[in-house]
Amino acid sequence: MGTEYSHGSDGHCKLPTGFNARLNTWSANLTRSTTVTTGFGASVQDRRASKVIDCTGSAGGFPLYGDGSGSTSENSISPINHSGTTFDDRAGGTIILFFLDVDNDAADADANVDLSITFDAVFNSFDFGVTQDGESTVTFNFEMNDPDGISTTWDETA
Amino acid sequence: MPIVAIGSEGNVTMPTNSSALINTWSASISRATSVITGFGDTGARRLASKVVDITGSASGTPQYDVSAGSAVDGIIGNQAAGSITLTWVASPACTLEFDCIMSSVALSTSMGGEAAVTFNFECADENAPVFTWEETD
Numbered sequence: 001m002g003t004e005y006s007h008g009s010d011g012h013c014k015l016p017t018g019f020n021a022r023l024n025t026w027s028a029n030l031t032r033s034t035t036v037t038t039g040f041g042a043s044v045q046d047r048r049a050s051k052v053i054d055c056t057g058s059a060g061g062f063p064l065y066g067d068g069s070g071s072t073s074e075n076s077i078s079p080i081n082h083s084g085t086t087f088d089d090r091a092g093g094t095i096i097l098f099f100l101d102v103d104n105d106a107a108d109a110d111a112n113v114d115l116s117i118t119f120d121a122v123f124n125s126f127d128f129g130v131t132q133d134g135e136s137t138v139t140f141n142f143e144m145n146d147p148d149g150i151s152t153t154w155d156e157t158a
Numbered sequence: 159m160p161i162v163a164i165g166s167e168g169n170v171t172m173p174t175n176s177s178a179l180i181n182t183w184s185a186s187i188s189r190a191t192s193v194i195t196g197f198g199d200t201g202a203r204r205l206a207s208k209v210v211d212i213t214g215s216a217s218g219t220p221q222y223d224v225s226a227g228s229a230v231d232g233i234i235g236n237q238a239a240g241s242i243t244l245t246w247v248a249s250p251a252c253t254l255e256f257d258c259i260m261s262s263v264a265l266s267t268s269m270g271g272e273a274a275v276t277f278n279f280e281c282a283d284e285n286a287p288v289f290t291w292e293e294t295d
Contacts, residue, residue, distance in 0.1 A: 020160075022160075022162050051200055052195055052199055052200060052201065052202060053200065053201055053202070054201070054202035055201075055202070062162045062163060062164075063162070063163040063246055063252070064160035064161065064162060064163065065160065065161055065163055065246070065247050065250065065252045065291065065292045065293070065295075066160060066161070066250065066292045066293050066294045066295030067161055067250070067292075067294075067295050068250040068292060068294050068295075069294065069295065070294050070295050071294055072293050072294050072295050073293070074293055075293070076293055077160050077291065077292075077293040077295065078289075078291040078293055079291075080187070080289065082289050082291070085286075085288045085289050085290060086286045086289065087187075087210055087286065087287070087289060089189075089206075090189065090206045090207075090208060091206075092206065119201065121204075122189075122191055122204050122205075122206040123189070123206070124188060124189055124190075124191045124206070125186050125187060125188035125189070126186070126187045126188075127184070127185075127186045128184060128185050128186075128187075128214075128244075128246075129182075129183075129184040130163075130165050130168035130182065130183050130184070130244075130245075130246060131165040131168075131181070131182040132165055132166055132168065132181035132182060133165065133166065133181070134165045134182075135164060135165050136162075136163040136164055136165050136167070136168060136246055143191055143202075143204055144201055144202045144204065145202070145203055145204040145205075145206075146201040146202070146203070147195070147196070147198075147199035147200065147201055147203045148199075148200060148201055149200040149201035150201060
């Protein structure tokens with residue numbers, strides 16, 4: 001079929017249990033530390049890259065809440081994982097960032113056709129904003145916590 | 159279906175002597191994290207602190223009472239910590255309550271424009287913040 005091009009509207013983001021919102025944006029930065037290994041006699045910088053990859057980023061959208069009519073379980077809507085009235089977000093969990101989520105369900109079971117990166121992370125902060133004549137927004141800021149590195153699913157069969 | 163919160167459903171209950179007609183608030187809930195990556199790891203490994211910090215601000219319009227012995231609260235704030243409740247939705251309740259101190263109060267008035275006040279708060283609470291979220295939909 002040939003090369004296709006990813007568009008923002010094809011994206012998705014799956015956060016760990018207890019971290020919920022109607023998300024509409026995510027960003028991430030993958031980094032490796034590098035060491036300059038240039039020696040005497042060289043005329044250009046030489047470097048080596050660490051085998052340890054790091055990932056930090058954020059996902060943003062709108063908080064959700066229930067109308068009180070049903071019996072949805074705890075942590076099914078809330079923006080922060082909690083036990084009763086106390087935050088319980090310290091452990092974080094698995095994040096999947098989708099460039100392409102074919103069936104728009106943020107499920108990883110069909111990852112063979114989706115384009116995504118998966119890793120475990122902790123959340124270092126949550127930013128909220130509420131404006132009377134505007135929006136109520138939430139931003140989840142995450143940092144990688146995965147000694148096994150990042151798992152990437154990418155269709156490259158052009 | 160869950161409902162998307164919008165700004166007009168929000169509110170703030172401020173500590174004593176920090177009063178205004180508030181129309182916007184923002185807050186950042188954070189934990190310190192430490193990198194604990196070890197030899198053999200191929201990805202960064204981190205540990206999150208159990209200590210939660212909250213900083214933020216609430217802004218609006220100063221208010222006053224023309225009568226002597228005003229019942230309207232002040233706007234300068236107290237040195238002592240007081241309770242603040244940040245509300246996403248008043249009913250059914252989605253709120254966050256904790257004690258805070260006011261680190262600064264920014265005031266401004268522009269002739270022909272608005273008079274505004276911004277309260278900048280920082281968590282001052284040895285106990286965990288009280289988090290309430292309506293999740294039955």
